[in-house]
Amino acid sequence: MLRNSFSTFQKLIDAVFCTLFFLLSYWIRFEYLQGGQEGLEFTFIKMTPVLVISTLYAFHKNGLYRAQRFTSKFYEILSVVRGNIAGIIGFVIVLYFFGDERLSRLTILIYGAVSTLGFIIIRLLVRNFLRTIREKGYNLRHVLLIGNSNQLVEYVHTARHFKDSGIKFLGWIDSQGIAKEHDVPEIEISYDEYKKSNTPDAIVMSYAGVDSAKSQDFIKTHYNDVVPIQILPDLSYSMVGHQVEDFGGIPILGVNQPSLNPIELFLKRVFEFTATLIGLLIISPLMLLISIAVKLSSPGPIFYGQERVGHDGRTFKMWKFRSMKMADDDTDKKEWSNKENPRKTKVGDFLRRTSLDELPQLWNVLVGDMSLVGPRPEQPYFVEKFRHEIPGYMLKHKMKPGITGWAQVNGWRGDTSLHKRIECDIYYIKHWSFWFDIKILFLTFFKGFINKNAY
Structure with a gap:
């Protein structure tokens, strides 16, 4: 339940704190720096929802409401900074087109500093919270591995590198001996037998060489299952990484192009x-x-x-x-x-x-x-x-x-x-x-x- 609703919960937190940061910026500008002003300006009250919507949209476009299980702390902070700046720019553009210049520019600048620092702190606290509950066995993602490629081995290593990812491996089907080498339970039965008494959160599959056709056969057979199926392409020949582009709905995989941020x-x-x-x-x-x-x-x-x-x-x-x-x-x-x-x-x-x-x-x-x-x-x-x-x-x-x-x-x-x-x-x-x-x-x-x- 927590896993399914956490994105909505995060948006609610961001909306509340966005409003509080804006209010704090207004107070710093007019109460602390100027010595006091009676009441809140109507412009401030009217434009707060615009700022909240602009910020949430910018955060969404920067991937901040997707699962951050395999995202480094540094990259998440960069995404927060970029998203917050984009949200403020969107807010300023709306102000400009509405022709309402009564909102103090200094207030917006103060908000930029306060909110950027504030959202970074919130994200770090959320990461610590998620790590804590995952260590206690909550919000875990139970993954079943199927296949024999080195890409699955890399997937296991990556999941274990990000210690707070919450990935738990239920087992490994058809690993051809790889599972034991990497401390993952080897499952000797077929997936059809396994699913009669087990329901993983996701299946991650990858076959190498002549066995690669098994992935297609599996998808055809289990396409309508409720369990998400994720395919890792065999990229053992790709030495420096890869890039994925969307060409009119057609995925294109660049195999000799490093994925550089x-x-x-x-x-x-x-x-x-x-x-x-x-x-x-x-x-x-x-x-x-x-x-x-x-x-x-x-x-x-x-x-x-x-x-x-x-x-x-x-x-x-x-x-x-x-x-x-x-x-x-x-x-x-x-x-x-x-x-x-x-x-x-x-x-x-x-x-x-x-x-x-x-x-x-x-x-x-x-x-x-x-x-x-x-x-x-x-x-x-x-x-x-x-x-x-x-x-x-x-x-x-x-x-x-x-x-x-x-x-x-x-x-x-x-x-x-x-x-x-x-x-x-x-x-x-x-x-x-x-x-x-x-x-x-x-x-x-x-x-x-x-x-x-x-x-």
Whole structure:
């Protein structure tokens, strides 16, 4: 009962608190800041339902009334912020078209701050409440697994990763031995026998390879059952995730397109641009000293620009402090990085070991060619070579290249295993989030700059 009515209950809570936040904003504006005003303006009373409806609609469009069992706390907070801003914008548009400008703009601004903070706190309290009651055995979702694909294994791992999801596995039919490996009860009978005495909340099904036709047969047989059936397509060949689009009612599955959150991508860009700008100002004296040292170390320019392959295969010029003597021909320029390169200068050797030669790439971040965090870019010559030798190599270009990355903080840099680096890059893209970037930046400061494989 709680599971079926919770969305309505959440809307009621939001409507009540939306009104209270608006009332509080009015009080702050006219009672606290202005020193008192008799009674409430009729405009305020008249427009409150408009604000409530606009907010609830915006929250609905941002998915805040769907089940949040597999939604991270961070993403839910972002959805609240985005939904609340959209609700306020809708409210202001209605005010404008009704030609009613008597409602204080300052009141609306105060409401924006109060309500955003308030709704975030409410959502966090609701999450804690749901976690508590689920730990006591309420509001659980009892799921029956059917099939033998790795997608079901991932589903189990994901459900257990989100500890407050409330997913309880009743058992696993036709797992072909997988169930025992993942601590899910193996059910030896068919679903037709099982359903005579059991009613799960949902069936999650996925078959791999030649067994995939079993899913279609099951749906044809049990389509009219009251138990919801969910199919997990076998995407074992999809290395970086997938995207689902609706094309006039036809679902289209993109198998080599990572599902990247646009809000977090925007946050990533804003954060990196701001951090880079501040960082360049702070380290400018250091960069000046390095420039002088490079110039004195050997003839040639201070900076070295090399063509690299970036996001979606586009090329750009990546900048570094020059760490070697100038190459005599293009063959030398295409050589793979190695520790014993005779062209390295003493200054260059130090810069490479400390990764200080990478500092000019902050300019690449500033202009948008690179990110602070991402897969390291390679020269076009090596990209063309590796794309035919290493499965999944080109998938690293699904995101902007970075100054540092998951491979680098795990020690895979310089003349180390290229396969391991690609494995780390694909893991990064598949599991990317704004907070994953922050984690990598912290790890870079602690162990990424000075590394035994840096040269």
